[in-house]
Amino acid sequence: MASTHDTAARGAQVLVASNRGPVSYTVGEDGSLHSKRGGGGLVSGLSAIGPEAGALWVCSALSDGDREAVRRGVGEEGVRMLPIPADVHADAYNGIANSVLWFIHHLLYQTPLEPAFDAEFRRQWASYEMYNRAFAEALAQEAGQGAAVLVQDYHLCLVPGMLRGLRPDLRIGHFSHTPWAPVDYFGLLPQDIREQLVRGMLGADRLGFLTHRWAAAFSACVQATDLELAPRMGQAGVPESFQSVPGWKGPGHRTWIAVHSLGADAEFLRERSHRPDVEERIAALREEIGGEGRRTIVRVDRTELSKNIVRGLLAYRQLLDDHPEWHERVVHIAFAYPSRQDLAVYRDYTAEVARLSAEINERYGTPGWTPVLLNLEDDFARSLAAYRLADVALVNPIRDGMNLVAKEVPVVSDEGCALVLSREAGAYWELGEDAIVVNPYDILETARALHEALTMKPEERAERAKRLAAAGTALPPAQWFLDQLTALRDLQPS
Ligand code: G6P
Numbered sequence: 001m002a003s004t005h006d007t008a009a010r011g012a013q014v015l016v017a018s019n020r021g022p023v024s025y026t027v028g029e030d031g032s033l034h035s036k037r038g039g040g041g042l043v044s045g046l047s048a049i050g051p052e053a054g055a056l057w058v059c060s061a062l063s064d065g066d067r068e069a070v071r072r073g074v075g076e077e078g079v080r081m082l083p084i085p086a087d088v089h090a091d092a093y094n095g096i097a098n099s100v101l102w103f104i105h106h107l108l109y110q111t112p113l114e115p116a117f118d119a120e121f122r123r124q125w126a127s128y129e130m131y132n133r134a135f136a137e138a139l140a141q142e143a144g145q146g147a148a149v150l151v152q153d154y155h156l157c158l159v160p161g162m163l164r165g166l167r168p169d170l171r172i173g174h175f176s177h178t179p180w181a182p183v184d185y186f187g188l189l190p191q192d193i194r195e196q197l198v199r200g201m202l203g204a205d206r207l208g209f210l211t212h213r214w215a216a217a218f219s220a221c222v223q224a225t226d227l228e229l230a231p232r233m234g235q236a237g238v239p240e241s242f243q244s245v246p247g248w249k250g251p252g253h254r255t256w257i258a259v260h261s262l263g264a265d266a267e268f269l270r271e272r273s274h275r276p277d278v279e280e281r282i283a284a285l286r287e288e289i290g291g292e293g294r295r296t297i298v299r300v301d302r303t304e305l306s307k308n309i310v311r312g313l314l315a316y317r318q319l320l321d322d323h324p325e326w327h328e329r330v331v332h333i334a335f336a337y338p339s340r341q342d343l344a345v346y347r348d349y350t351a352e353v354a355r356l357s358a359e360i361n362e363r364y365g366t367p368g369w370t371p372v373l374l375n376l377e378d379d380f381a382r383s384l385a386a387y388r389l390a391d392v393a394l395v396n397p398i399r400d401g402m403n404l405v406a407k408e409v410p411v412v413s414d415e416g417c418a419l420v421l422s423r424e425a426g427a428y429w430e431l432g433e434d435a436i437v438v439n440p441y442d443i444l445e446t447a448r449a450l451h452e453a454l455t456m457k458p459e460e461r462a463e464r465a466k467r468l469a470a471a472g473t474a475l476p477p478a479q480w481f482l483d484q485l486t487a488l489r490d491l492q493p494s
Contacts, residue, residue, distance in 0.1 A: 011144035012056035014049065014485065016042060017135050017159060018152035019093060021059025023076055025069040033069055035076070041262055042152070045481020051078070058138050060084050060093075060131070080142065082134050091127030093155065094342050100189075101154040105178045106306040106399045107185055117190050125193065129158060132200070136162035143170055148488045150481075151204070153177050158196065161203030164253075173488045174201055175208040175260070178401040179426070180217040183224045198225045202242060206256045206488050210402045211426045215257050258487065261430065262480045264407040266473035273384040273412045281385035285333070288373055289389075295330045295454055298390035298417075300383045300405050302339035303350045303376075308398045308422070308440050309336050310349070313356045313372070315396075315446035320364050320371065323451055328369045330454060332394075333386045337378045350376070387412035391461075392453040393419050395427070396440045402426035406435070407472025416465030418453035420446065430471045434464040 022043050025033050037043075046055055061067045061081045069075060070083040084092075100121070103109050115121075136159050139149055151159045151174045160172045180186075186194060198221065201207055209215040222229060222242055234240030234257075241256045272278070289296065297316065301307040316332045336353050340346045357374040364371045375382065387393075393409035403425040409417050421428055421435035428437065436449040456464075 011142050011147060012054055013144050013147045014053055014055040015058060015139055015143055015147060015149045016046065016055065016152065017058045017139055017149065017156055018042065019060050019097070019155040020062065021057055021079055021081060022046075023079055024063060025065035025074070026063070027065050027068055033065065033072070033074055035069075041477035041480060044265060044268075044477040046078075048478035048482055049485070054078075056080060056142055058082065058135060058142065060089060060135075062089070062093075080138060082138055084131055084134055088127045088130055090342070091124040092131035094340070095121075095124035096128040097155045098340055098343060099345075101157070102178070102306075104181045104185060104189065105154065107181070108305050108398070109188070111188075115188060117193075132156060132158035133162055135159050136166060139163055139170075140166040143167060145169055146171065148485055149173065150175065150484060150488070158200035159203075161200040164203040171206075171488045171491060172204045173206045173208060173484055174204040175484065176214060176218070176401070177210065178214075179399050180209065180214040180221065182217055183220045186221045187224070194221070194225050195227065198222050198227060202227075202229070202253075202255045204255055205491055206258055206484075208258050208260045208484055210259070210261055211429050212259050213429070214401065214426070215259050219257060256491070258484075260480055260484055261426075261475050262402055262404070262477060263473050263475040264404055264411055265476050265478075266411050266469070267476075269384075269408055269411050273388055275381075277381040278384045278388070281379075281382045282388060285373075285382070285385050285389060288370070289331045289333075290368055290370075291328060294328075294369075295326075295391045296386070296389050297330060297332045297392040297394055297450060297454070298335075298386045298409065299333075299394040299396075300335040300386065300409075301337070303336040303346065303353060304339050305345065305349055306398050306400060307336075308396045309334065309353050310356060311440065311443060311446065312394055312396050313353065313360065314443045315450060316372070317356075317360050317363075318443055318447035319450045320360070322447060326451075326454070327364060328366065330371075331369075331373060332371060333373045333375070333389075335375045335383050335386065338376065384412060388414045390417040391415065392450065393417045394450065395425060396420065396422045396438060396446060397425050398422075398440050400425040400427075406431055407468075410465040410468035411473060413465060415458070416462035418456045418461050418464065419468055420449045420453050427472070430474075431468055434467045434471070 023035050023037050025035050057079045059081055061070050061083050066081055067083050070081050109115055146169050148171045160174050229242040232241045241254050243254045357372040360372050361370055387409050390409050390413045395403055395406040406421055406427040419435040421437055422440040423437050424440055436453055438446045438449045
């Protein structure tokens, strides 16, 4: 067996760790394995450093197909899937990551009844620790001496601290793709859990967030957790780093807090949205929209509770109530793709989206006009077709780390769309000036914003869309990734 030293000498120099990896497997009826590749910022980021960089992506086996692939030793070069037992994964992913941490960072609890941190929560938390430990151990085993490790998201908050304990030589980064909770909301968590999360994160050398707002929220939570860490103040009174007291993770370990916004990939979107499959879907959608010159309000989301699809529909219903002149003249094309359907609350939410859409169609629809076209099946080409036809893009999340749809629709829309945007989306900080900004809880305000967007003069709309597209594509995914990698490598030892 190779010693730890030999492994480190041969190991990868760039490692990415995330719950969901770039590839997934299904078992066919004849027992054969089929693989499917996913997209996203990390995939383009890693392709930007090229195969010669010898990067390794450590992810979790998520399905029976994935676990079967691991068992058979099937896999892609540069990807290591961890065969975490299904029950441990379910507790960590559904139980803690999606039902607790996601709710905390997006302010989703109905607090009279929840959360209730009971014995079941503690049992699931033990699985979350186990799952994070499995990642830390795999990374420790695979990383070359002094390698850069980029850990992703709320699923893996404990990994940086655990990994530093195992391999103090590594450069460890962590990136949050979500918002971070405000102090009082973070305070719903039991004290020891808060401490574990904060200490876990601060095991990193560098913590990345999508906006200053989320970075500041994290820093405020660190300060409120009272861990005797020395902050070094940066601009606008927000700490730029925290230094641990000697005795914890060695003397003087410093964690830098950084902001890396993420933009849309203009080149990819422009090319992809003009392929024949998208053109076909444009023709089909036009057919469904019907009516000469009908306007479109487009939204594209995964059906996550934080996306606020139901209030979006309520606002659209209000628009039709307040402005009968829009009857027969506008269609709301809503894409609500399935997400996290293992959780009852997500299934119920999807059902409510379908129920309300049907109710609106029932109440206002005519033989030649369906006011809401709801799409529940994932079809990327069809969403791009809707992007191209969009007169108005509706992006109204309760809270969102960034929201790339807000950045993508203005790039792709043929005529340049107007954007109705929640002030609670990370994208608001870059797009707020040219969007029509709304409080996501205010139905009447959102209805007024939709009316304003629909009546915006074509020249103004086109001008604004141009500026939105420029702002939204300033930091493409490859650059987002490379900036973080470079910054992590350039850190001076503290
Ligand atoms: C959203 C969030 C990401 C998160 C992902 C997980 O896209 O912005 O921060 O990693 O959801 O989704 P999943 O389908 O894996 O639960």
